[in-house]
Amino acid sequence: DETAGICVRSGHHCAIPAMKHLALHETGGTVRASIHYYNTSEEIQLLGETLEEIAGMG
Numbered sequence: 001d002e003t004a005g006i007c008v009r010s011g012h013h014c015a016i017p018a019m020k021h022l023a024l025h026e027t028g029g030t031v032r033a034s035i036h037y038y039n040t041s042e043e044i045q046l047l048g049e050t051l052e053e054i055a056g057m058g
């Protein structure tokens with residue numbers, strides 16, 4: 001999200017069989033955020049809040 005400054009990856013993530021199983025292969029796949037030990041709790045909280053806002057829940 002450009003507004004929140006969050007980088008994510010979208011697509012099939014080299015997992016076409018999984019996307020087909022989940023019926024997501026024709027819709028463009030999924031969005032993936034990679035959280036690591038160097039991310040702060042504030043950054044993870046911002047990710048959650050941003051996802052809620054994008055999903056219309058926030």
